[in-house]
Amino acid sequence: MRNIYDIIIIGTGIAGLSAAIFLKEAGLNVLVLTKEDKIEETNTNFAQGGIIAWKEGDDPDKLAEDIMKAGCYYNNKRAVEIFSKEAPELVFEFFINKLEMEFTKTNEGKLNYTEEAAHSSRRILHYQDHTGDKIQSALISYANKIGLKILRSHTTVDIITNNHHSSDCQELYKLREVMGLYVLDNLKAEIESFFSHYVILATGGIGNLYQHTTNQPFATGDGLSMAHRAGADIINAEFVQFHPTSLFHKDIKRFLISESLRGEGAKLIDHNGRQFMSDYSDLKELAPRDVVSRAIYEEMRRSGKEYMLLDITSYYKGDIPIRDRFSKIYETCKKGGIDITRQPIPIVPAAHYFCGGIKVDIHGRTSLKNLYAIGETSCTGLHGANRLASSSLLEGLFWAKKAAEDISTNFEKITKERFDTVPDWLTPRYTEEFDPILLEQDWRAIQLTMWNYAGIIRTIKRLDRAKSDLEYFAHRIFKFYKEAVLTRQIIELRNGIISAGIIVNAASHNSRSIGCHYIKK
Numbered sequence: 064m065r066n067i068y069d070i071i072i073i074g075t076g077i078a079g080l081s082a083a084i085f086l087k088e089a090g091l092n093v094l095v096l097t098k099e100d101k102i103e104e105t106n107t108n109f110a111q112g113g114i115i116a117w118k119e120g121d122d123p124d125k126l127a128e129d130i131m132k133a134g135c136y137y138n139n140k141r142a143v144e145i146f147s148k149e150a151p152e153l154v155f156e157f158f159i160n161k162l163e164m165e166f167t168k169t170n171e172g173k174l175n176y177t178e179e180a181a182h183s184s185r186r187i188l189h190y191q192d193h194t195g196d197k198i199q200s201a202l203i204s205y206a207n208k209i210g211l212k213i214l215r216s217h218t219t220v221d222i223i224t225n226n227h228h229s230s231d232c233q234e235l236y237k238l239r240e241v242m243g244l245y246v247l248d249n250l251k252a253e254i255e256s257f258f259s260h261y262v263i264l265a266t267g268g269i270g271n272l273y274q275h276t277t278n279q280p281f282a283t284g285d286g287l288s289m290a291h292r293a294g295a296d297i298i299n300a301e302f303v304q305f306h307p308t309s310l311f312h313k314d315i316k317r318f319l320i321s322e323s324l325r326g327e328g329a330k331l332i333d334h335n336g337r338q339f340m341s342d343y344s345d346l347k348e349l350a351p352r353d354v355v356s357r358a359i360y361e362e363m364r365r366s367g368k369e370y371m372l373l374d375i376t377s378y379y380k381g382d383i384p385i386r387d388r389f390s391k392i393y394e395t396c397k398k399g400g401i402d403i404t405r406q407p408i409p410i411v412p413a414a415h416y417f418c419g420g421i422k423v424d425i426h427g428r429t430s431l432k433n434l435y436a437i438g439e440t441s442c443t444g445l446h447g448a449n450r451l452a453s454s455s456l457l458e459g460l461f462w463a464k465k466a467a468e469d470i471s472t473n474f475e476k477i478t479k480e481r482f483d484t485v486p487d488w489l490t491p492r493y494t495e496e497f498d499p500i501l502l503e504q505d506w507r508a509i510q511l512t513m514w515n516y517a518g519i520i521r522t523i524k525r526l527d528r529a530k531s532d533l534e535y536f537a538h539r540i541f542k543f544y545k546e547a548v549l550t551r552q553i554i555e556l557r558n559g560i561i562s563a564g565i566i567v568n569a570a571s572h573n574s575r576s577i578g579c580h581y582i583k584k
């Protein structure tokens with residue numbers, strides 16, 4: 064007998080787990096899947112800066128204006144409006160009151176709101192620079208408390224739709240509808256069918272497509288790629304946000320140096336100690352991320368140096384000692400031989416956040432029936448052409464709530480007879496064990512291509528070159544995918560090359576520089 068869930072959610076970051084909690088508490092039968100062996104392996108867990116939250120005297124219109132300004136007014140006004148009005152209070156309602164999560168307090172015992180670039184007021188709550196891991200563990204504890212079913216080490220291969228997979232040809236003539244997922248059990252190396260009335264993609268971003276990134280290797284564009292294959296609309300894929308400051312260190316990779324350091328006074332300097340940001344923007348260190356990233360990139364190019372420096376030693380304006388306020392950064396840099404209280408930190412910009420994604424409406428509904436997308440993999444248009452700092456954790460939580468409300472209010476079942484028309488996965492006849500060297504080389508090729516040709520500064524020529532190189536890699540990877548015994552690594556590589564193609568294609572079709580899509584003429 065086939066097990067049919069009400070909802071399957073892929074992803075265990077803030078968006079996935081929050082949606083699962085809301086839906087389970089609404090009385091629905093929810094299953095959460097993650098390809099990881101550990102539930103906490105998510106980009107949420109690595110977030111440092113903080114989360115926009117309600118604050119006495121702050122005005123939703125001001126927040127909306129900050130989001131729109133950072134996004135170059137390319138944003139979806141409706142998404143910005145509801146987010147600015149409704150979302151900030153959720154931090155209190157959900158994290159502080161329901162999950163009983165702690166945020167850093169001032170010496171007087173009040174919540175310590177911090178500042179980040181392009182915010183017109185201090186409205187960001189944080190737990191030192193461990194906001195992400197604190198949120199992740201609060202979500203996991205609550206999920207355990209309510210008995211949420213989470214399957215680890217399960218990598219989704221493809222979304223099941225009636226049009227693509229049903230054996231009843233009449234389903235071809237119906238509206239495309241999502242009915243579940245084909246999923247690889249990483250440990251058993253078997254592909255199972257998981258059926259459900261709804262699917263929510265909360266699979267995170269695409270950072271691993273770039274040579275330098277603040278993301279972990281699991282950010283391979285899985286949701287974007289599988290939604291694209293199922294036929295869902297994708298928008299704004301040219302807008303990949305680069306974070307100005309990731310640690311430059313020979314042994315420590317993919318480590319973010321939070322924007323909140325600049326919010327608390329840190330200055331960007333070159334190798335002669337010169338502060339250079341005033342050459343690029345009146346907002347200096349607190350200009351939007353695209354401006355700061357390009358300034359650092361330009362200074363690196365001009366000086367021929369591989370990195371620039373961020374100095375907090377004598378500029379810090381906070382009350383809490385640096386090593387407590389930024390304990391994660393302090394400890395990590397210390398391990399790498401850098402004392403941030405005494406020395407400037409070597410930094411480079413790195414791919415950080417995907418502002419585009421699977422097109423969704425304000426309820427998180429994609430263009431396919433029964434398929435929702437939330438968090439970084441989705442695009443409500445909230446961020447426009449560039450994202451305002453510390454908005455992504457709140458975005459994940461807010462659209463988790465919106466999607467859960469929409470599903471539980473309009474819940475409809477697919478009949479058992481229709482599920483029965485979908486066959487199980489057919490394993491191909493020719494099967495080859497994968498060669499890890501080939502796989503690694505393919506990833507390197509994608510990452511270098513994206514970094515050099517579709518990175519911080521793009522040109523039409525570079526994008527053309529990226530397109531033809533990616534097509535060549537794709538041809539090889541798809542052949543490999545068809546003939547190989549499926550593993551998580553091959554599934555991720557296929558998702559990665561498809562997502563890279565989506566980004567380059569979108570970038571090539573937008574000849575206008577705007578926000579984090581910058582085309583040099």
Ligand code: SIN
Binds near residue numbers: 319
């Ligand atoms: C940071 O701490 O700089 C990252 C916060 C964000 O990306 O919103």
